[in-house]
Amino acid sequence: RYRVLGLGSMSSIAVSYGENGPVFCGLVSDGSHLVNCYGADASIVYGAPVRLPLLGLTAGDGFVCGLLLDSQQPYCWGSNMYVKMGVPQPIEEGARYSQISAGDCHLCALRLMLPNETHRGDSVIDCWGYNMTASHVLSGTVDSVSAGSVFNCGLFAHNRTVFCWGDDTGSGVISLVPHNVRFQSISAGGYHVCGILQNAQVFCWGTSLEMKQPDLLGEGDVRMVPMDPMVSVVGGRFHACGIKSLDHRISCWGFALKNTVPTPTDKKFLEIVAGDYFTCGVVSSTFRPFCWGTGGPWSVPMAVSPGVCTSAPCGPGYYEYIHTSFGNKMCKPADSRICLPCSVGCLDGNSQSLPCNATLYQGCQLNCSSCTSGNCSSYCSALNRSKPTKKSFFSVQMPVFIAEISFAVVLAVSIFSIAYMYVRHKLRGCKCSDVEVRAMKNQACSFNKDSLKIQPDMDELKIRRAQVFTYEELDEATCGFCEDSQVGKGSFSCVFKGVLKDGTVVAVKRAIKASSDVKKTSKEFHTELDLLSRLNHAHLLNLLGYCEEGGERLLVYEFMAHGSLYQHLHGRDPNLKRLLNWVRRVTIAVQAARGIEYLHGYACPPVIHRDIKSSNILIDEEHNARVSDFGLSLLGPADSTKPLSELPAGTLGYLDPEYYRLHYLTTKSDVYSFGVLLLEILSGRKAIDMQFEEGNIVQWAVPLIKSGDISSILDPVLNPPNDLEALKKIATVAYKCVRMRGKDRPSMDKVTTALERALALLMGSPCNEQPILPTEVVLGSSRMHKKASQRSSTNLSCSENELVGEGDEQRIEYRAPSWITFPSVTSSQRRKSSASEADTVVEGRNVEGRSGGGVAGDPLRCLEEEIGPASPQENLFLQHNF
Numbered sequence: 001r002y003r004v005l006g007l008g009s010m011s012s013i014a015v016s017y018g019e020n021g022p023v024f025c026g027l028v029s030d031g032s033h034l035v036n037c038y039g040a041d042a043s044i045v046y047g048a049p050v051r052l053p054l055l056g057l058t059a060g061d062g063f064v065c066g067l068l069l070d071s072q073q074p075y076c077w078g079s080n081m082y083v084k085m086g087v088p089q090p091i092e093e094g095a096r097y098s099q100i101s102a103g104d105c106h107l108c109a110l111r112l113m114l115p116n117e118t119h120r121g122d123s124v125i126d127c128w129g130y131n132m133t134a135s136h137v138l139s140g141t142v143d144s145v146s147a148g149s150v151f152n153c154g155l156f157a158h159n160r161t162v163f164c165w166g167d168d169t170g171s172g173v174i175s176l177v178p179h180n181v182r183f184q185s186i187s188a189g190g191y192h193v194c195g196i197l198q199n200a201q202v203f204c205w206g207t208s209l210e211m212k213q214p215d216l217l218g219e220g221d222v223r224m225v226p227m228d229p230m231v232s233v234v235g236g237r238f239h240a241c242g243i244k245s246l247d248h249r250i251s252c253w254g255f256a257l258k259n260t261v262p263t264p265t266d267k268k269f270l271e272i273v274a275g276d277y278f279t280c281g282v283v284s285s286t287f288r289p290f291c292w293g294t295g296g297p298w299s300v301p302m303a304v305s306p307g308v309c310t311s312a313p314c315g316p317g318y319y320e321y322i323h324t325s326f327g328n329k330m331c332k333p334a335d336s337r338i339c340l341p342c343s344v345g346c347l348d349g350n351s352q353s354l355p356c357n358a359t360l361y362q363g364c365q366l367n368c369s370s371c372t373s374g375n376c377s378s379y380c381s382a383l384n385r386s387k388p389t390k391k392s393f394f395s396v397q398m399p400v401f402i403a404e405i406s407f408a409v410v411l412a413v414s415i416f417s418i419a420y421m422y423v424r425h426k427l428r429g430c431k432c433s434d435v436e437v438r439a440m441k442n443q444a445c446s447f448n449k450d451s452l453k454i455q456p457d458m459d460e461l462k463i464r465r466a467q468v469f470t471y472e473e474l475d476e477a478t479c480g481f482c483e484d485s486q487v488g489k490g491s492f493s494c495v496f497k498g499v500l501k502d503g504t505v506v507a508v509k510r511a512i513k514a515s516s517d518v519k520k521t522s523k524e525f526h527t528e529l530d531l532l533s534r535l536n537h538a539h540l541l542n543l544l545g546y547c548e549e550g551g552e553r554l555l556v557y558e559f560m561a562h563g564s565l566y567q568h569l570h571g572r573d574p575n576l577k578r579l580l581n582w583v584r585r586v587t588i589a590v591q592a593a594r595g596i597e598y599l600h601g602y603a604c605p606p607v608i609h610r611d612i613k614s615s616n617i618l619i620d621e622e623h624n625a626r627v628s629d630f631g632l633s634l635l636g637p638a639d640s641t642k643p644l645s646e647l648p649a650g651t652l653g654y655l656d657p658e659y660y661r662l663h664y665l666t667t668k669s670d671v672y673s674f675g676v677l678l679l680e681i682l683s684g685r686k687a688i689d690m691q692f693e694e695g696n697i698v699q700w701a702v703p704l705i706k707s708g709d710i711s712s713i714l715d716p717v718l719n720p721p722n723d724l725e726a727l728k729k730i731a732t733v734a735y736k737c738v739r740m741r742g743k744d745r746p747s748m749d750k751v752t753t754a755l756e757r758a759l760a761l762l763m764g765s766p767c768n769e770q771p772i773l774p775t776e777v778v779l780g781s782s783r784m785h786k787k788a789s790q791r792s793s794t795n796l797s798c799s800e801n802e803l804v805g806e807g808d809e810q811r812i813e814y815r816a817p818s819w820i821t822f823p824s825v826t827s828s829q830r831r832k833s834s835a836s837e838a839d840t841v842v843e844g845r846n847v848e849g850r851s852g853g854g855v856a857g858d859p860l861r862c863l864e865e866e867i868g869p870a871s872p873q874e875n876l877f878l879q880h881n882f
């Protein structure tokens with residue numbers, strides 16, 4: 001019945017903390033119980049289980065946990081060495097929990113006891129993580145549990161007293177527990193605990209004031225609490241914040257870091273949670289999160305639920321929160337509700353207490369007609385100023401109101417008429433001669449006439465980033481999908497340039513397959529839509545929205561002003577190829593590698609693109625590369641060492657032979673395709689080009705690279721750079737990527753590192769310093785940051801052996817701080833599964849021996865020996881592809 005909020009207590013919102021900065025997660029306000037996270041830690045933002053409904057959230061150092069709505073078991077994501085991701089283990093079969101609460105590196109959960117399990121009112125608290133994995137049986141019903149940094153506290157239901165356990169050093173929380181004090185609720189911070197007493201005053205204990213730190217500011221003593229009565233309180237690392245009972249505004253006390261965003265004084269809140277130095281609350285008028293303190297994210301574009309849903313009736317001191325427009329739709333399970341704490345502790349003798357069972361938090365009302373105190377008078381006059389009287393409304397505001405409405409109607413009608421005439425005029429000028437396009441338009445129009453709008457499983461996507469467009473909007477934007485606006489064509493779709501009403505230039509991808517392929521087209525459409533709405537990276541093509549009306553499947557993307565890498569390298573205009581000098585080419589390679597590395601390493605489960613090729617590397621206005629076309633992508637297994645058994649798909653020349661022959665698909669299949677792309681970038685040749693004697697780029701280039709003859713593979717339209725070292729390194733990476741066996745290929749993070757160094761070398765920097773890539777500059781981060789812990793390792797040598805062969809520890813991270821630019825994830829957090837033998841084997845030694853010389857000679861022979869001869873059909877393909 002009582003809730004606890006704190007460093008890691010369960011709530012509808014949670015703030016994690018740690019070396020990658022705070023992340024805000026919240027359950028959306030529409031009753032779907034789905035979670036969305038925002039912040040700089042990619043493992044939390046992209047690892048969030050966006051399809052699993054959750055009852056509540058809690059967060060610790062680098063991880064977030066939710067209580068699954070269906071099984072009522074915890075589920076954690078992010079990266080913390082001590083907290084297992086997924087459902088924590090060991091867990092008793094069938095155990096269900098009512099609450100979860102996270103500390104720095106552990107999680108505790110209060111078990112839901114069935115009537116037949118309750119012996120003398122016992123309670124069980126299960127904990128997992130650093131020094132905490134154990135089950136605790138307590139005699140007496142435990143009302144709530146709240147985890148601090150390295151300790152936990154609970155509140156007994158019968159006498160409202162607190163008990164704590166864990167590590168007492170540093171905080172003194174356990175030895176200082178106030179034994180005979182009764183609390184309504186408690187909340188643990190980093191090194192202290194605060195609780196709300198029966199009279200709504202706050203009481204805190206602990207020794208966080210002794211943690212003298214030069215960076216900390218403020219009065220410091222978290223035990224010096226304000227006198228205001230509070231409805232809830234949360235604990236940060238060295239501070240606490242509470243929602244004041246009287247006006248639901250925020251009060252914070254204790255230490256803060258220097259240069260922090262100040263606590264808001266003008267907003268009213270329904271719920272708050274604290275990370276370590278970062279606190280967020282749900283604004284009562286909008287349900288939008290608002291945060292203060294240090295770290296960000298500062299803008300969270302979502303409305304969140306103001307509390308946790310419960311099936312029990314709201315207890316004394318709580319009221320059922322019913323929002324005027326959402327009603328009780330904020331909770332999914334039938335007969336469940338959000339209970340929020342009533343205000344207590346009225347202002348003074350002029351207040352009268354109201355029974356707290358209404359939809360308003362205010363449990364006391366001032367009798368403004370008989371104010372005797374200054375407090376009362378000023379509060380009432382402020383109230384009067386903000387509430388116009390009935391008389392003044394009708395006499396003064398009503399005529400103004402009517403005039404405003406009439407003006408708005410006239411304005412809207414005029415704008416609509418002008419827009420209509422303008423669009424008609426524009427459309428008249430469009431020449432849509434393409435038969436296919438016309439046929440599709442007719443088909444689409446007939447669907448439109450029937451106003452048939454199919455939206456299968458789209459609800460989930462709507463609440464994510466993708467915007468829903470109508471067919472008409474996109475038809476108008478692309479001048480009726482006319483030929484002039486077509487910028488490209490793939491196997492399943494035509495791509496059109498369009499301008500939306502607000503002036504945004506977009507690319508609209510429209511499925512073109514005949515009805516027999518509708519199922520396939522639809523599958524690709526949904527794969528791309530689903531994946532893109534979950535992914536966000538500076539070097540992936542961003543999806544803006546979609547339209548699915550009748551037979552139409554349209555995806556709307558950011559428009560890439562410079563088309564595809566394929567158009568530059570192999571297009572009709574030879575100048576385009578020349579413009580792509582060595583620095584630009586290698587920059588594009590690095591950026592594409594980063595995009596793919598993100599798919600493999602940070603998306604959870606990992607995404608295998610399956611169609612990496614130059615026509616899927618697009619180039620934006622600032623010449624930054626974006627990986628596009630997720631139609632064939634597949635979600636890999638969570639453990640990416642386990643292969644997926646998928647029928648091969650992809651593009652001739654880029655297709656991984658191992659995947660083709662064994663149907664053995666891992667992230668290393670993308671590495672193969674990326675290797676082909678690197679050879680294409682270096683040589684300017686197509687992946688398969690029959691005008692050359694050796695038509696397959698891999699078969700032609702690899703023997704030359706292995707013999708050290710780099711110059712003969714370089715694109716003849718460009719002058720070779722003065723020093724060939726950088727391109728030599730890239731060629732070496734390329735040939736390692738196209739090794740026959742996936743396990744002998746480097747993982748994408750190694751490839752990225754090697755390419756970044758080669759780029760630095762090409763630009764004249766020392767090999768262990770990395771250049772600032774255009775993206776980072778464009779996105780406002782002209783300085784890369786280097787992790788302090790890694791600063792010492794500056795004496796890396798430039799030897800080729802280190803190119804893709806170094807250990808993770810040696811890797812220096814240079815990442816832009818913005819999560820949009822590139823999520824900062826430390827090497828220790830990278831998926832261990834992406835590491836392979838090839839990552840640690842030094843070039844020229846055992847790998848070469850075992851792989852039979854890579855691709856040189858008969859590249860498929862050793863594979864054949866291992867897996868048997870190819871079928872005639874396979875042979876035909878192999879002859880062309882390898």
Ligand SMILES: Nc1ncnc2c1ncn2[C@@H]1O[C@H](COP(=O)(O)OP(=O)(O)OP(=O)(O)O)[C@@H](O)[C@H]1O
Nearest residue numbers: 488489490491493495507557558559560564615629
């Ligand atoms: N967002 C965009 N901005 C600008 N041009 C684009 C955009 N998306 C695609 N294009 C152009 O349209 C072409 C076709 O893209 P699409 O992704 O449909 O097919 P593809 O990858 O070339 O082929 P396939 O689908 O057969 O793999 C691209 O090669 C590119 O030139």
